[in-house]
Amino acid sequence: AQKVTQAQTEISVVEKEDVTLDCVYETRDTTYYLFWYKQPPSGELVFLIRRNSFDEQNEISGRYSWNFQKSTSSFNFTITASQVVDSAVYFCALSEAYTGRRALTFGSGTRLQVQP
Amino acid sequence: DVKVTQSSRYLVKRTGEKVFLECVQDMDHENMFWYRQDPGLGLRLIYFSYDVKMKEKGDIPEGYSVSREKKERFSLILESASTNQTSMYLCASSLVPVGKNIQYFGAGTRLSVL
Numbered sequence: 765a766q767k768v769t770q771a772q773t774e775i776s777v778v779e780k781e782d783v784t785l786d787c788v789y790e791t792r793d794t795t796y797y798l799f800w801y802k803q804p805p806s807g808e809l810v811f812l813i814r815r816n817s818f819d820e821q822n823e824i825s826g827r828y829s830w831n832f833q834k835s836t837s838s839f840n841f842t843i844t845a846s847q848v849v850d851s852a853v854y855f856c857a858l859s860e861a862y863t864g865r866r867a868l869t870f871g872s873g874t875r876l877q878v879q880p
Numbered sequence: 881d882v883k884v885t886q887s888s889r890y891l892v893k894r895t896g897e898k899v900f901l902e903c904v905q906d907m908d909h910e911n912m913f914w915y916r917q918d919p920g921l922g923l924r925l926i927y928f929s930y931d932v933k934m935k936e937k938g939d940i941p942e943g944y945s946v947s948r949e950k951k952e953r954f955s956l957i958l959e960s961a962s963t964n965q966t967s968m969y970l971c972a973s974s975l976v977p978v979g980k981n982i983q984y985f986g987a988g989t990r991l992s993v994l
Contacts, residue, residue: 773920797980807889809970809985816980855922861980867913867938868983870922 766791768858770871777846778879785841785874787856793817795861798832798839799868803853815839816861846878883907886971886986893993899958901989903971910976912954913983916940917968926969929954930976961993 767790777783789798800812813823815832823830827844843850853875857868887902905912911930915923925938927946935946943965947955954973958965968990972983 768922770922799982801985807968807988807990809972811982811984814982859980861977867925867928868923870915870924872920872922 766793766796766858766860766869768856768869768871770854770856770874772874773872774875774877776877776879779848780845782842782844783846783876783878785843785854785856785876787839787841787871789837789839789856789858791858791860793860797859797861799857799859800830800839800841801855801857803855803873805852809855812841843876846876848878848880851876851878884971884973884984884986886969886989888989889987891989891991893958893961893991895962895993897958897961897993899961899991899993901956901958901969901971901991903954903956903986904952905954905971905973905984906952907973907984908951909973909984910951911974911981911983912948913972913974914938914944914946914954914956915970915972917970917988923970926956961991963993965991966993967991 769788796817798815801809803809829842831840853873855873856871884905914926917923929935929948945957970988971986974981974983
């Protein structure tokens, strides 16, 4: 069975600090996809990134970066120089490409509060 | 841009009422999903539909049913609402195949059952 663990329930930082959100996953599949979503106070989940299991290259998009390590089954998300607008709940999610359940398995989410 | 629209942002219903939550997507996606979001539990899948009139149970289908008569519309039905169904409900859609493709979400419906 697949599982996603986000051990950090809530993180509070001061603006301009760097912050890393942890995500650890479990799956029996060799082909799978990992996702990060952002849920601002408005409620709608916003897609941030998708990574397939064969691509372990780290990715950077502006102030956001992602570190995918198959050896530790982790897909961590770092925000550099955080801003108040980054305040949201962030979800990590997993899907298996060909077998198993046909929807995303989500972690419990990490609430990030960025104080001015 | 993909748009997933949920008909209500907030609903208040009484125990025992039949409740309909509506979701419409405008991108001709085959797959549609209903999730429930509760604090500390993340999002849990209630039902999934991969085509018109086709559906699959998710992790927590008890007390819910769904209807998909048209490709763009996916309805979640609470046959007899109970207080433990007070929650945030999120609808999503995606292209096939399911595992690979990005799911796009609506803004959610916060349901309170009194």
